[in-house]
Amino acid sequence: MALRKESSKTFEVVGTAHAPGNTRLVDALVFVVLGALALAGLVPLGYRLASGLGVTNLGSVVPWGVWVSFYIFFIGLSAGSFLLSTLIFVFGNKKLEPVGRLAVIQAFFCLLTGLIFVWIDLGQWQRFWEVMVYPQWHSVLAWEIWFYNAYIVLLLAEMWFLLRCDLSRWAIEAEGVARAFYRTLSLGHRCASDTGRHVCAPRTANWLMVLGMIGIPIALGVHGGTGAIFAVAKARAGWNSPIFPLVFIVSALASGGALLLSLRAFVVRGDGNLDLLRSLARITGAILIFDLLLLGLEFLVALYSAVPDHQQVYDLMATGPYWEVFWIQELLVGALVPLLLIFVRTDHAGALRLGLAGLLIVIGIFGVRLNIVIPALAVTELPGFAHAFDSTRLSDVYHPNWVEWLSGMGIVAFMALVGYAAIRLLPMHEDQPYGRPGR
Amino acid sequence: MTMTPELRSAEKLPSDTPGAERHPAAVDRRQMLDRLLKLGAGSLALALAAGGSVSPIASALAASGDKKATHRYGMVIDTRRCVGCKACMVACKAENKTPPGVSYTVVLDTVLSKRENDQPTFLSKPCFHCENPPCVSVCPVGATFKRSQDGIVVIDYDRCIGCRYCVTACPYGSRYFDFGENYPAIEDKTAYASVPSPEYGQFREREDGKSPIGNVRKCTFCLHLQDDQGNYDRAAGRWPACAKTCTGKAIHFGDFNDPESEVSRLLEERQAIRLKEELGTEPNVYYLV
Numbered sequence: 126m127a128l129r130k131e132s133s134k135t136f137e138v139v140g141t142a143h144a145p146g147n148t149r150l151v152d153a154l155v156f157v158v159l160g161a162l163a164l165a166g167l168v169p170l171g172y173r174l175a176s177g178l179g180v181t182n183l184g185s186v187v188p189w190g191v192w193v194s195f196y197i198f199f200i201g202l203s204a205g206s207f208l209l210s211t212l213i214f215v216f217g218n219k220k221l222e223p224v225g226r227l228a229v230i231q232a233f234f235c236l237l238t239g240l241i242f243v244w245i246d247l248g249q250w251q252r253f254w255e256v257m258v259y260p261q262w263h264s265v266l267a268w269e270i271w272f273y274n275a276y277i278v279l280l281l282a283e284m285w286f287l288l289r290c291d292l293s294r295w296a297i298e299a300e301g302v303a304r305a306f307y308r309t310l311s312l313g314h315r316c317a318s319d320t321g322r323h324v325c326a327p328r329t330a331n332w333l334m335v336l337g338m339i340g341i342p343i344a345l346g347v348h349g350g351t352g353a354i355f356a357v358a359k360a361r362a363g364w365n366s367p368i369f370p371l372v373f374i375v376s377a378l379a380s381g382g383a384l385l386l387s388l389r390a391f392v393v394r395g396d397g398n399l400d401l402l403r404s405l406a407r408i409t410g411a412i413l414i415f416d417l418l419l420l421g422l423e424f425l426v427a428l429y430s431a432v433p434d435h436q437q438v439y440d441l442m443a444t445g446p447y448w449e450v451f452w453i454q455e456l457l458v459g460a461l462v463p464l465l466l467i468f469v470r471t472d473h474a475g476a477l478r479l480g481l482a483g484l485l486i487v488i489g490i491f492g493v494r495l496n497i498v499i500p501a502l503a504v505t506e507l508p509g510f511a512h513a514f515d516s517t518r519l520s521d522v523y524h525p526n527w528v529e530w531l532s533g534m535g536i537v538a539f540m541a542l543v544g545y546a547a548i549r550l551l552p553m554h555e556d557q558p559y560g561r562p563g564r
Numbered sequence: 565m566t567m568t569p570e571l572r573s574a575e576k577l578p579s580d581t582p583g584a585e586r587h588p589a590a591v592d593r594r595q596m597l598d599r600l601l602k603l604g605a606g607s608l609a610l611a612l613a614a615g616g617s618v619s620p621i622a623s624a625l626a627a628s629g630d631k632k633a634t635h636r637y638g639m640v641i642d643t644r645r646c647v648g649c650k651a652c653m654v655a656c657k658a659e660n661k662t663p664p665g666v667s668y669t670v671v672l673d674t675v676l677s678k679r680e681n682d683q684p685t686f687l688s689k690p691c692f693h694c695e696n697p698p699c700v701s702v703c704p705v706g707a708t709f710k711r712s713q714d715g716i717v718v719i720d721y722d723r724c725i726g727c728r729y730c731v732t733a734c735p736y737g738s739r740y741f742d743f744g745e746n747y748p749a750i751e752d753k754t755a756y757a758s759v760p761s762p763e764y765g766q767f768r769e770r771e772d773g774k775s776p777i778g779n780v781r782k783c784t785f786c787l788h789l790q791d792d793q794g795n796y797d798r799a800a801g802r803w804p805a806c807a808k809t810c811t812g813k814a815i816h817f818g819d820f821n822d823p824e825s826e827v828s829r830l831l832e833e834r835q836a837i838r839l840k841e842e843l844g845t846e847p848n849v850y851y852l853v
Contacts (some may be wrong), residue, residue: 174746177744178726178743183743184665185665185666185739185740185741189728230747230847246727247727248725248727248742248779249726249778250726252725255725255726259705259706260704260705263701264702264703264729266702266727267704270704357702358698358702358732359735359843360732360733360734360843421629434576480621492678502732505737506734506735506736507672507687507689507736507839508672508674509672509673509674510737513667513670513671514653514667514670518664518665518666518740518741518745
């Protein structure tokens with residue numbers, strides 16, 4: 126908090142877009158609520174790490190559950206927001222420029238969150254390092270590990286280039302702890318005056334364009350590859366389709382745009398730049414419609430061809446024990462309502478309406494993730510397998526238990542807390558131009 | 565029936581234990597590590613040489629391996645002789661001491677639609693030890709592989725990270741995750757609890773937080789019963805527990821590389837099918853229907 130007090134002065138000096146006034150009260154409230162949720166999740170998480178996966182409701186028929194869903198959900202959020210940021214840094218979109226920083230920072234924290242989830246899902250979580258030391262190159266999962274590694278480095282580099290000038294100026298203007306903090310983050314970059322900034326700015330834009338261009342194939346590999354983990358599993362009719370990696374990328378873009386929209390509307394409020402929000406909302410809404418089209422195609426092929434084990438997956442989704450995830454979370458809350466919120470008289474839409482639409486799409490895409498992972502597994506490879514012997518571990522009905530939900534909530538709350546702190550402590554101002562040099 | 569194999573394995577244990585480290589069929593850890601390291605170094609070059617084509621790891625092992633494929637073990641299961649008694653499941657459990665929720669072989673019973681009053685059809689189903697095992701190629705750390713010398717698909721419990729990708733990749737439901745649950749006899753620390761599982765000749769005692777708890781497990785064709793030449797001996801009782809115990813003599817086990825073996829002759833004389841041929845996995849377990 127001492128840090129906040131000192132840096133709040135610099136906020137004014139730099140003229141960031143933070144809304145003054147009751148910000149501090151809101152910050153305190155957010156910290157208390159997220160902190161309490163994170164602490165509540167710590168207990169079941171510790172319980173799980175100490176006692177193994179036996180404390181979950183997973184089994185040998187449905188071996189992946191809500192944690193793997195969270196994993197692909199957050200990796201998708203990350204890749205989606207990064208790819209949207211390249212609209213600005215690589216393709217020179219001017220309208221979205223103000224959310225450039227937010228998109229990259231969001232991509233970074235979502236990636237970390239996703240990796241935490243896949244880590245706690247390992248039966249031998251202490252052996253996670255083996256994936257680096259003993260890669261088996263025929264495994265898509267092994268490819269992904271290296272995509273994730275490359276992606277982390279890329280995001281760190283991009284964040285540094287984005288923030289280095291402001292960080293160095295804040296380091297000079299701030300005192301005490303804050304000075305040391307910003308000095309450390311700036312990694313020795315110095316540009317004190319406005320002149321310095323003018324010198325740096327075009328170079329930064331250049332670097333961001335290069336990194337963005339390198340990053341596009343990496344981000345596609347990160348999430349398209351995550352989709353390929355599933356798509357190559359010929360044992361699972363619901364996954365084994367070349368459309369799957371594409372579905373992953375499209376839904377990632379929708380969720381990434383949606384989270385960006387709601388964070389920009391509710392957390393980094395900035396000035397009353399409604400044009401930005403409306404533009405972002407339209408892009409997100411259009412991607413979501415494309416995502417729904419792909420969903421429709423999946424259903425069409427599965428139900429029309431009616432190959433039993435393929436059809437069963439979609440039957441299970443629509444009419445099985447998870448029907449409400451599909452109809453209510455995915456289609457009603459996650460698609461119909463937000464599309465109405467976005468596209469009905471968009472020119473009159475306020476921040477609240479658009480931010481809410483973003484939040485609902487994010488919730489809906491989590492439903493998409495649950496429906497990717499669970500129903501395809503719940504259709505057993507051979508008929509009658511789930512009843513071959515009497516064990517809950519052989520059940521073809523999986524519902525996450527409280528350990529899985531609470532520890533998931535705790536991780537999300539903790540990472541949201543860290544991300545929120547980052548947004549509040551880092552220079553988030555929105556008026557830096559990223560235009561391509563020479564334009 | 566349930567006690568006999570169980571008692572046998574308990575009785576023979578004292579004589580086996582001292583030599584456990586050098587058990588003929590033991591998957592020697594150093595040897596395995598060596599092989600895996602070779603694989604790790606070689607696989608990248610191999611992948612490049614193969615022009616990025618994804619060939620199963622078994623071929624990589626064979627390329628760098630020192631042992632020739634001398635055996636190709638498999639089964640021929642006669643569904644008409646299977647009465648659905650599930651003795652194979654019990655014998656497997658007793659032999660390998662698998663925990664609740666893990667059963668290396670299962671008997672699937674299916675009631676044919678529109679023939680509800682008929683007898684169900686039974687299908688005894690161990691791991692098929694496929695020629696092209698999809699479970700092996702997905703493993704991110706190479707913890708599971710097909711042994712070049714006999715085609716048995718095994719898991720290195722000390723390498724497996726428990727990600728369960730292989731469980732999702734097996735088209736036949738032959739892989740199980742060990743969630744650490746125990747039968748009462750183990751939970752209550754009865755004498756039975758101190759009898760280790762002979763799996764892989766490793767004789768691991770079951771302990772909380774120790775492999776194979778938190779690992780994926782599967783049928784090994786009871787490879788711990790092989791001698792140092794990799795041979796089984798039916799007369800001596802060194803034979804996969806399910807095949808040894810089958811009351812209807814429905815499960816035939818043997819070496820497909822040996823044209824005189826029972827399984828080879830059965831394939832020649834009878835019409836056999838394999839499950840999900842369309843996936844190209846080429847199971848080494850055939851069914852007579």
